[in-house]
Amino acid sequence: MASAVAARPLRILVAEDDPAVARLYASFAERRGHAVVCARDGAEALAAAAAERPDVILLDVAMPRLDGRDALRSLKHDPATRGIPVLVLSALGGDQLMRDLLLELGAWDVLEKPVDLQLALDKAERLLQR
Template identity: 40%
Template sequence: MPTVLIIEDDPNVCKFITVNLSQRGYRTLTATNGEDGLAQARAEQPDLILLDLKLPGADGWATLETLRADPDLLGIPVVIITASAVKEEERRARQLGAMSYLVKPISVQQLVTTVRAALGERE
């Protein structure tokens, strides 16, 4: 069962993602800020990280940079899930190593399709 770490400070978004992924057989872990997310990533070595950019403390940008600078975490795919539809932010996220960039609100289909693609799974 693949493990997905969700780093998201909005409890409603976090619940939406957790419920929909759990129903499809994924193990989910959650963190509400970048520091806790990085600690869980190091401890659990998840198969995928879903990362919000607007977080308290170390924001998603700093968290993404740290994930990509750490040799132990470098291979974990990261999908950005954010409210920002600014194209420059999407470009920056991809340059920093994000695999995908989803703009909230997201549908269940978008979520599941993106997670499966990031994990190399077939529909």
């Protein structure tokens, strides 16, 4: 059974264009003791990842300006952000072709929306405790 609080606080970047969903993810992570930065689209996510160097990125796929696929591709091609684990949280997560593409692009895992936040944060915490 995973604990409700991680061994160490994480810096989490939430890249999500729906403000209500972003607030939900952020408040859930903050209640677990983590620091959260939010980005409203893929372009903001790239800038925030480079500036903040988060421990993990929670990335939506369907976003304006730069979608999650292109953001993920850019994150994994940039030496400064390549090593940051990306957990994709998407309504498209149930599409096996999309899931395969996201994993091929470098996603650590893909979870389908609506996301079980307990499961998502447990996964991120376990990954980063290794």
